[in-house]
Amino acid sequence: MYPPEAREFYSYLSGVVKEAIDLLARAESMTFEKIDHHSxxxxxxxxxxxxxxxxxxxxxxxxxxxxxxxxxxxxxxxxxxxxxxxxxxxxxxxxxxxxx
Structure with a gap:
């Protein structure tokens, strides 16, 4: 890939990964409290x-x-x-x- 396209692609990919991590962190915090944990x-x-x-x-x-x-x-x-x-x-x- 030519550098300008690579920069754009990796920037996009980085944003997607960060959004996914944020989504999973929010989902974890909402569901963890609702789980009936074993002793x-x-x-x-x-x-x-x-x-x-x-x-x-x-x-x-x-x-x-x-x-x-x-x-x-x-x-x-x-x-x-x-x-x-x-x-x-x-x-x-x-x-x-x-x-x-």
Missing amino acids: DEDIQELAAIAGQTNFDLKEPPEFSCSVEEHREVLYAVLAELEEHGADPETVAYLRSKFQI
Whole structure:
């Protein structure tokens, strides 16, 4: 593209992108308040169940959730993170979030 046309095109493209971002930001602020968010406990249970997803569609699904088993797995994950040099503040935050 010849520079004057390129400048005009990129200016137009920049405006379109900025308008789209503004629109999405307004939509996010309007809808976020209307969403019924899950509690931390619900999220942990849903995550444990989601982690058991079997993608073999020929087998029937089997889901269960054991809070104690979930805590044991999280404890092991946090221990691995510490062992591999994860940021101590991040590990402490995760411990507090999951009350481990």
